[in-house]
Amino acid sequence: MEKQKQKLIVQAAPYLSHGITAPKAMLDIIYALIPVALLSVWFFGISSLWVIISATLGGVLVEWLFNRERADNPLKDGSAILTGLLLGLTLPAGLPLWMAFLGGVVAIGLGKTVWGGLGNNLFNPALLGRAFLLGNFPIAMTTWPAPIGDAGIFSVYPSTFTWPFMQVATDSVSGATPLNLMKFQHQFTDVGSLFIGNVSGSYGETSALLLLVIGGVLILRRSIDWRIPAALLGSVFVLSLIFFMVDSRLYPNPFFMLFSGGLMFAAVFMATDPVTSPLTPKGAWIFGIGMGAITVLIRLFGGLPEGVMYAVLLMNATVPLIDKISQPRAFGHGLKKDGQ
Amino acid sequence: MLTQNSAPDNAYDEFIKGVWRENPVFVQVLGMCPTLAVTNSAMNALVMGLATFFVLTGSSALVSSVKDWIPKQVRISCYVIIIATFVTVIDYTLLALVPKIHKELGAFIPLIVVNCIILGRQEAFASKNTVYLSVLDAMGSSIGFLFALLALGGLREILGVGALFGVNLFGEHYEPWVIMVLPPGGFLVLGLILLFFNWFKARKPEKSLNPALETPHG
Numbered sequence: 001m002e003k004q005k006q007k008l009i010v011q012a013a014p015y016l017s018h019g020i021t022a023p024k025a026m027l028d029i030i031y032a033l034i035p036v037a038l039l040s041v042w043f044f045g046i047s048s049l050w051v052i053i054s055a056t057l058g059g060v061l062v063e064w065l066f067n068r069e070r071a072d073n074p075l076k077d078g079s080a081i082l083t084g085l086l087l088g089l090t091l092p093a094g095l096p097l098w099m100a101f102l103g104g105v106v107a108i109g110l111g112k113t114v115w116g117g118l119g120n121n122l123f124n125p126a127l128l129g130r131a132f133l134l135g136n137f138p139i140a141m142t143t144w145p146a147p148i149g150d151a152g153i154f155s156v157y158p159s160t161f162t163w164p165f166m167q168v169a170t171d172s173v174s175g176a177t178p179l180n181l182m183k184f185q186h187q188f189t190d191v192g193s194l195f196i197g198n199v200s201g202s203y204g205e206t207s208a209l210l211l212l213v214i215g216g217v218l219i220l221r222r223s224i225d226w227r228i229p230a231a232l233l234g235s236v237f238v239l240s241l242i243f244f245m246v247d248s249r250l251y252p253n254p255f256f257m258l259f260s261g262g263l264m265f266a267a268v269f270m271a272t273d274p275v276t277s278p279l280t281p282k283g284a285w286i287f288g289i290g291m292g293a294i295t296v297l298i299r300l301f302g303g304l305p306e307g308v309m310y311a312v313l314l315m316n317a318t319v320p321l322i323d324k325i326s327q328p329r330a331f332g333h334g335l336k337k338d339g340q
Numbered sequence: 341m342l343t344q345n346s347a348p349d350n351a352y353d354e355f356i357k358g359v360w361r362e363n364p365v366f367v368q369v370l371g372m373c374p375t376l377a378v379t380n381s382a383m384n385a386l387v388m389g390l391a392t393f394f395v396l397t398g399s400s401a402l403v404s405s406v407k408d409w410i411p412k413q414v415r416i417s418c419y420v421i422i423i424a425t426f427v428t429v430i431d432y433t434l435l436a437l438v439p440k441i442h443k444e445l446g447a448f449i450p451l452i453v454v455n456c457i458i459l460g461r462q463e464a465f466a467s468k469n470t471v472y473l474s475v476l477d478a479m480g481s482s483i484g485f486l487f488a489l490l491a492l493g494g495l496r497e498i499l500g501v502g503a504l505f506g507v508n509l510f511g512e513h514y515e516p517w518v519i520m521v522l523p524p525g526g527f528l529v530l531g532l533i534l535l536f537f538n539w540f541k542a543r544k545p546e547k548s549l550n551p552a553l554e555t556p557h558g
Binding site (some may be wrong): 096136 | 514515517528531
């Protein structure tokens with residue numbers, strides 16, 4: 001049917017649009033992830049690029065499979081690519097590619113499409129995919145290779161090209177992550193190298209400096225809500241400062257807590273996912289502080305060295321409740337009358 | 341589905357409906373406790389399915405033959421006592437024959453008593469129909485249950501251990517999907533199978549309206 005040019009537009013308010021559509025918002029975050037991905041290639045070599053690509057491919061494939069009969073194909077909004085990128089950046093560099101691919105499939109398949117597509121999922125898809133991989137392949141997912149160092153960017157970890165469904169045949173040179181060292185050997189990594197990022201870990205979690213800069217840019221562009229990272233990082237800092245002041249030999253320095261593990265990455269990219277975070281400003285504070293508290297509890301007292309992923313997923317589950325209790329008062333409604 | 345069941349050509353239908361059209365797990369979503377708990381290997385699933393087959397068929401036969409002497413007011417407790425009798429029999433039988441699997445199944449053997457598929461078949465069918473039809477109905481339902489358990493247990497064992505009935509399928513370098521033999525794997529695989537069933541049903545235009553399911557949920 002021919003498009004008819006309308007002279008008089010009859011529709012309800014709002015009439016002003018800020019021009020930001022879902023694909024544009026996705027693209028913003030994708031651009032922001034590119035420097036992180038490049039830095040990970042610098043630190044861990046070309047393997048990291050392969051892992052990111054295969055996680056993204058897995059996600060895009062499932063998105064296409066589930067939606068191939070729909071007219072408005074959601075592949076165009078780029079959310080599958082974004083989820084794949086986010087997932088890929090939280091994986092260890094030497095992870096076999098088939099596992100990364102499977103993670104992408106689970107992230108989009110079970111994390112998004114079965115809920116009804118973009119905007120309907122309760123949990124962060126990328127973290128759901130990561131949680132699935134961590135539960136499924138605990139050894140491969142916690143084998144953090146040391147940064148490649150002098151071997152050159154094009155050197156590939158031997159575990160990257162493992163046959164699908166097969167185990168990693170060779171032992172790769174693995175380095176314990178700073179949080180592992182803290183948890184199991186009581187050895188604290190220098191905060192300075194954490195800040196720059198030349199430590200073992202997943203790609204996205206290594207350089208706190210870069211993530212802070214990117215987070216700042218995204219906040220200035222209003223792509224992410226500043227309250228969530230502020231509440232998450234602030235509560236982690238305050239809580240770990242309290243523990244540090246109680247016993248400075250047992251508990252780590254609060255700066256160590258801030259710059260280690262996936263906290264920065266989660267604060268900038270995972271927790272701020274608009275679908276799975278609260279809508280209200282007050283809710284954002286509750287959400288962030290809840291995540292910070294769970295993260296500190298898991299790191300210091302739990303059985304796992306890192307807890308940001310579970311903190312985000314757990315607080316994701318509470319988002320509908322948070323939205324309900326943090327509704328702002330509508331103008332003219334719900335005022336308390338005197339003497340009642 | 342509860343009346344005019346006396347015609348003999350209905351017999352086959354009473355049998356086959358429990359296997360597929362009204363599959364207790366995949367369609368009615370009943371008996372979730374054993375379905376999720378004991379399907380971490382195909383062998384456990386098989387033994388659980390056979391035990392349920394014995395209990396369901398036995399109690400359906402007994403309930404339908406004594407249904408006229410059971411007062412309406414105390415029928416549920418009578419059914420439970422009859423079911424519990426058969427469960428005790430199978431409990432000790434398994435303990436004598438396959439003590440290792442009996443130990444793995446643990447509390448889930450006595451818990452067959454409260455499997456709502458069994459009580460559901462007594463309440464909805466055996467208490468109103470002849471012995472012949474009740475046994476066919478019970479066999480259909482329990483074969484459907486066995487099929488569902490085997491599908492879950494088989495898938496979970498293949499992915500989680502790389503074996504089926506303890507026979508290694510992929511060689512020693514297979515990377516096991518640890519989550520599949522843990523409780524989350526049960527939920528995941530069941531959810532995926534239900535997804536597949538619903539997708540299958542949505543694709544095929546419904547021939548006749550699904551009769552309202554009259555079994556109690558639990």
